[in-house]
Amino acid sequence: xxxxIAVLPGDGIGPEIVAGAVRILQTIETxxxxxxxxxxxxxxxxxxxxxxxxxxxxxxxxxxxxxxxLLGAVGGPKWDSLPVEKRPEQGxxxxxxxxxxxxxxxxxxxxxxxxxxxxxxxxxxxxxDLIVVRELTGGIYFGTPSERREIGGKPGAVDTLQYxxxxxxxxxxxxxEVAKTRSKKITSVDKANVLETSRVWREIAxxxxxxxxxxxxxxxxxxxxxxxxxxxxxxFDVIVTENMFGDILSDEASVLTGSLGMLASSxxxxxxxxxxxxxxxxxxxxxxxxxxxxxxxxxxxxxxxRLSFQLDKEATVIEEAVNNVLNKGYRxxxxxxxxxxxxxxxxxxxxxxxxx
Amino acid sequence: xxxxIAVLPGDGIGPEIVAGAVRILQTIETxxxxxxxxxxxxxxxxxxxxxxxxxxxxxxxxxxxxxxxLLGAVGGPKWDSLPVEKRPEQGxxxxxxxxxxxxxxxxxxxxxxxxxxxxxxxxxxxxxDLIVVRELTGGIYFGTPSERREIGGKPGAVDTLQYxxxxxxxxxxxxxEVAKTRSKKITSVDKANVLETSRVWREIAxxxxxxxxxxxxxxxxxxxxxxxxxxxxxxFDVIVTENMFGDILSDEASVLTGSLGMLASSxxxxxxxxxxxxxxxxxxxxxxxxxxxxxxxxxxxxxxxRLSFQLDKEATVIEEAVNNVLNKGYRxxxxxxxxxxxxxxxxxxxxxxxxx
Ligand SMILES: CC(C)[C@H](C(=O)O)[C@@H](O)C(=O)O
Ligand SMILES: CC(C)[C@H](C(=O)O)[C@@H](O)C(=O)O
Numbered sequence: 001x002x003x004x005i006a007v008l009p010g011d012g013i014g015p016e017i018v019a020g021a022v023r024i025l026q027t028i029e030t031x032x033x034x035x036x037x038x039x040x041x042x043x044x045x046x047x048x049x050x051x052x053x054x055x056x057x058x059x060x061x062x063x064x065x066x067x068x069x070l071l072g073a074v075g076g077p078k079w080d081s082l083p084v085e086k087r088p089e090q091g092x093x094x095x096x097x098x099x100x101x102x103x104x105x106x107x108x109x110x111x112x113x114x115x116x117x118x119x120x121x122x123x124x125x126x127x128x129d130l131i132v133v134r135e136l137t138g139g140i141y142f143g144t145p146s147e148r149r150e151i152g153g154k155p156g157a158v159d160t161l162q163y164x165x166x167x168x169x170x171x172x173x174x175x176x177e178v179a180k181t182r183s184k185k186i187t188s189v190d191k192a193n194v195l196e197t198s199r200v201w202r203e204i205a206x207x208x209x210x211x212x213x214x215x216x217x218x219x220x221x222x223x224x225x226x227x228x229x230x231x232x233x234x235x236f237d238v239i240v241t242e243n244m245f246g247d248i249l250s251d252e253a254s255v256l257t258g259s260l261g262m263l264a265s266s267x268x269x270x271x272x273x274x275x276x277x278x279x280x281x282x283x284x285x286x287x288x289x290x291x292x293x294x295x296x297x298x299x300x301x302x303x304x305x306r307l308s309f310q311l312d313k314e315a316t317v318i319e320e321a322v323n324n325v326l327n328k329g330y331r332x333x334x335x336x337x338x339x340x341x342x343x344x345x346x347x348x349x350x351x352x353x354x355x356x
Numbered sequence: 357x358x359x360x361i362a363v364l365p366g367d368g369i370g371p372e373i374v375a376g377a378v379r380i381l382q383t384i385e386t387x388x389x390x391x392x393x394x395x396x397x398x399x400x401x402x403x404x405x406x407x408x409x410x411x412x413x414x415x416x417x418x419x420x421x422x423x424x425x426l427l428g429a430v431g432g433p434k435w436d437s438l439p440v441e442k443r444p445e446q447g448x449x450x451x452x453x454x455x456x457x458x459x460x461x462x463x464x465x466x467x468x469x470x471x472x473x474x475x476x477x478x479x480x481x482x483x484x485d486l487i488v489v490r491e492l493t494g495g496i497y498f499g500t501p502s503e504r505r506e507i508g509g510k511p512g513a514v515d516t517l518q519y520x521x522x523x524x525x526x527x528x529x530x531x532x533e534v535a536k537t538r539s540k541k542i543t544s545v546d547k548a549n550v551l552e553t554s555r556v557w558r559e560i561a562x563x564x565x566x567x568x569x570x571x572x573x574x575x576x577x578x579x580x581x582x583x584x585x586x587x588x589x590x591x592f593d594v595i596v597t598e599n600m601f602g603d604i605l606s607d608e609a610s611v612l613t614g615s616l617g618m619l620a621s622s623x624x625x626x627x628x629x630x631x632x633x634x635x636x637x638x639x640x641x642x643x644x645x646x647x648x649x650x651x652x653x654x655x656x657x658x659x660x661x662r663l664s665f666q667l668d669k670e671a672t673v674i675e676e677a678v679n680n681v682l683n684k685g686y687r688x689x690x691x692x693x694x695x696x697x698x699x700x701x702x703x704x705x706x707x708x709x710x711x712x
Contacts, residue, residue: 084555087549089549089550093550119476119480119588120476120477120586121475121476124475140496140550140551143514146551146552151518151519152520154520154522155520156519156520156521156523157518157519157521157552157556158499158516158517158519158552158553159518159552160514160515160516160517161496161514161515161516162507162512162514162515163512163513163514164507164510164512165510165511165512165513166510167512191603193443195502195515196502196503196513196514196515197514199440199513200504200512200513222603222604223603223604223607224607226582226604226605226608227607227608229608230475230476230586230608230611230612231611232475244547247547247578247579248578248601249582251579251580251582251583252582252583252586252608254583255583255587256586
């Protein structure tokens with residue numbers, strides 16, 4: 001199989017972990033006779049440094065001409081005091097919009113072998129396996145006006161939470177499609193007792209549900225969801241919600257099982273290309289030290305192989321390799337457990353590579 | 357001391373737990389020679405049933421003519437399919453606005469004796485003692501437009517997150533005042549990398565901080581805060597944030613320690629009266645069964661005595677009585693622990709009463 005992959009290492013630990021994932025991709029390429037043509041491009045703070053903007057047009061073009069995109073992470077204190085439009089995270093927001101990546105899938109799985117590094121009790125998190133489907137190109141992230149203005153004659157500011165019905169419908173449909181392949185339960189999260197957009201969201205969820213009679217839909221208010229994720233995360237399978245609620249809840253979900261350094265995500269559009277990235281951030285404090293955990297990025301490539309290239313076997317090989325190194329006790333410093341073997345980023349990559 | 361208290365039992369378990377708290381208030385009245393003149397009024401679903409609206413004008417008048425307000429809880433499935441303006445929670449939203457209750461204080465404490473009922477590991481929650489100060493009368497809860505409308509020629513909907521600078525300033529000042537009486541650390545939570553209102557929020561927080569040189573201010577993004585509350589809740593003392601973020605984070609915080617049934621809250625205005633209520637909801641599934649936990653409502657009256665009437669001694673007596681019954685092993689069913697004595701709502705109230 002011949003595929004073009006845009007590789008966007010980004011800032012902080014981004015380059016290290018992406019290098020590790022690329023090493024694994026290349027092993028798969030050789031072993032299984034594929035050809036992955038990698039094109040590197042800039043995003044985030046490093047892009048601002050070089051070009052004055054966190055998402056140069058060249059990067060957009062490279063992404064649009066690729067079959068899938070692998071992203072590391074962006075951001076760091078170095079760029080915190082720049083004007084908004086030059087900050088690294090604007091690169092993220094813009095690439096989502098430019099590629100129409102409207103559905104962000106963030107699975108949270110409990111790795112048995114890592115249960116010790118969870119802040120939650122074992123009986124609460126054992127067996128947790130949920131996925132947050134977050135709307136990613138609408139809502140208050142992109143609504144206008146978003147500006148300072150007088151309110152009743154006094155200085156103030158305003159942001160706008162805004163959705164077209166069709167934007168709500170397509171992401172909820174995507175979530176139902178995901179639910180169909182899993183345990184067939186979906187929790188739609190909103191704040192319908194306060195927001196008009198949420199009341200519309202709930203109505204559309206009910207309409208879409210009619211097309212999926214074998215999937216069970218429940219509605220939950222966002223404040224309750226924030227509680228239930230901690231009290232009983234096992235009750236969830238697929239959670240679907242709007243952009244800002246999804247930002248908060250998917251981050252909350254990602255720390256439940258203690259496996260943040262293991263979690264991959266994908267962002268889907270109507271026609272592709274899709275974007276894959278680890279859930280964790282750019283960790284500028286440990287950048288360049290060869291201690292970051294490369295597994296979430298490696299698992300992001302496995303997600304890519306499965307979702308974008310339908311290479312199920314190869315994806316499974318990577319997942320099993322990761323499980324094997326964990327079972328053998330290899331750990332980077334973010335997922336330490338008693339009697340484990342502490343390894344560097346490179347050592348972890350090599351350990352996975354050996355298992356493939 | 358002579359004080360008028362408006363008592364709003366509300367729906368579900370509201371009447372039972374409020375009756376328990378009133379019993380304790382009356383014991384304090386007798387023992388310490390005060391006079392608490394109680395006036396009962398309707399709010400929520402029961403008000404809609406009687407009058408067609410969840411917050412009758414009479415209730416507002418009674419509240420405005422009182423020195424403090426004790427609220428039980430509102431809501432239940434019975435009223436879920438009514439038109440929005442008749443639903444119980446609209447009573448809550450309207451009373452906040454009518455009495456200008458702009459600062460909602462929600463403390464989360466770890467009760468040693470209840471640590472077992474927490475979903476989190478003991479070492480994570482032991483010693484947790486934080487308070488969320490939530491802006492309660494602004495933001496996306498009250499901004500206009502909030503309506504269905506065409507967006508780019510397509511059906512859609514919109515809500516508006518809107519703040520006057522002065523609304524931001526007064527709640528942040530309140531939070532700094534609270535921080536001054538505690539460990540002098542305050543975390544201001546926003547989404548300044550996306551929202552204009554958050555950027556203004558952050559600027560105003562920095563300005564207010566200049567007036568409190570002995571209080572340490574840090575800023576945190578809301579998605580990170582949702583993670584940090586689980587990973588390391590002990591890092592927090594006072595958290596201040598806008599209405600919707602506060603709704604989500606304070607509910608998240610309330611389940612960390614396993615003591616949700618113990619947590620009281622107060623809502624403050626510029627001039628009073630203040631409103632006190634338990635953090636938990638109306639639990640319609642167990643209403644009328646005499647098994648609900650009355651302690652959060654009892655502790656809400658202790659908060660009232662302290663904050664509205666400056667009756668510190670009496671407030672402490674109630675808190676100590678609650679601690680004593682917990683140490684003696686009395687538990688309602690929501691806070692069970694090994695070898696405890698399971699008691700009913702009434703038995704719990706009598707146990708506390710005996711300790712006073
Ligand atoms: C960096 C920021 C703009 C971004 C978001 O809020 O979407 C991030 O938190 C995320 O979740 O990818
Ligand atoms: C009932 C609802 C409108 C209310 C809110 O969102 O403010 C509740 O969740 C709360 O936190 O008091």
